[in-house]
Amino acid sequence: MQTSQVTAIADARIPFEACPLCGVADAEEIGVASCTSHPLYRAELPPTIRWIRCDGCGHVFADGYFSDAALAIVFGNAHALQLPGRETLHGRGVAAKIVEDVSHARGRWEGRWLEVGFGSGALLTTAAEFGYDVVGLDLREQSVVKMRELGFDARRADLLACDEDAGFDVVSMADVLEHMPYPKPALVHARKLLRPGGALFLSMPNMDAFAWQELERQKKNPYWGELEHFHNFGRSRLHALLRETGFEPCRYGISQRYHACMEIVAKPVL
Numbered sequence: 001m002q003t004s005q006v007t008a009i010a011d012a013r014i015p016f017e018a019c020p021l022c023g024v025a026d027a028e029e030i031g032v033a034s035c036t037s038h039p040l041y042r043a044e045l046p047p048t049i050r051w052i053r054c055d056g057c058g059h060v061f062a063d064g065y066f067s068d069a070a071l072a073i074v075f076g077n078a079h080a081l082q083l084p085g086r087e088t089l090h091g092r093g094v095a096a097k098i099v100e101d102v103s104h105a106r107g108r109w110e111g112r113w114l115e116v117g118f119g120s121g122a123l124l125t126t127a128a129e130f131g132y133d134v135v136g137l138d139l140r141e142q143s144v145v146k147m148r149e150l151g152f153d154a155r156r157a158d159l160l161a162c163d164e165d166a167g168f169d170v171v172s173m174a175d176v177l178e179h180m181p182y183p184k185p186a187l188v189h190a191r192k193l194l195r196p197g198g199a200l201f202l203s204m205p206n207m208d209a210f211a212w213q214e215l216e217r218q219k220k221n222p223y224w225g226e227l228e229h230f231h232n233f234g235r236s237r238l239h240a241l242l243r244e245t246g247f248e249p250c251r252y253g254i255s256q257r258y259h260a261c262m263e264i265v266a267k268p269v270l
């Protein structure tokens with residue numbers, strides 16, 4: 001019988017030299033979390049995440065982001081919720097509320113919608129149902145292939161590779177920004193892609209929420225061990241970041257999908 005020995009890859013995490021939001025180098029470690037029970041964890045990856053708080057702006061981030069070799073392992077797998085083709089009544093309802101919130105904020109119910117990191121595809125397909133002309137980006141090849149088979153304009157690319165300046169009325173990043181090593185250039189780029197009158201949608205966990213603190217008190221906070229997250233935002237730091245990158249937040253809501261998560265709509269400042 002053959003046995004396979006899996007060894008951890010070297011330099012799986014590239015350390016942040018300074019706060020990825022404000023550039024201040026002084027920071028303190030606030031804890032270490034295990035990620036070995038995460039469904040996408042593989043033995044080639046580091047078993048823990050060290051979390052750091054910036055002394056300058058208070059932002060909380062992981063001690064590094066994944067190298068390309070580590071990302072290839074992470075993206076080589078997906079849990080079922082991250083893949084298209086499992087359309088559910090609940091998923092459609094959650095997506096519909098997002099489309100409604102964004103459309104109310106814009107005062108319009110049509111236009112071109114760029115969905116970054118479309119995952120299950122629920123927001124992409126629901127925005128199309130409402131009448132939007134949709135484009136989806138995702139880094140998981142199998143998700144892109146599936147959405148194309150279903151007849152959607154799906155591309156295997158990240159946000160920064162999209163060069164359609166002023167090409168979209170909506171850019172949505174649902175549970176995406178905390179996966180990006182450097183969120184600030186991503187938001188600056190999203191700002192460039194939006195037309196006047198457009199809107200940005202973001203969702204992610206909210207460290208400032210009472211619900212987050214309750215998860216902490218119960219020692220059940222899943223986000224410290226979230227393998228794919230490099231950041232933990234609070235509402236106040238996210239709002240400040242939006243203002244630094246040319247947006248004004250105009251709507252706050254809570255996620256129907258995940259504990260302690262927030263949903264923000266922001267408009268480009270002209």
Ligand SMILES: [Zn+2]
Pocket residue numbers: 019020021022023024054055056057058059
């Ligand atoms: Zn900072």
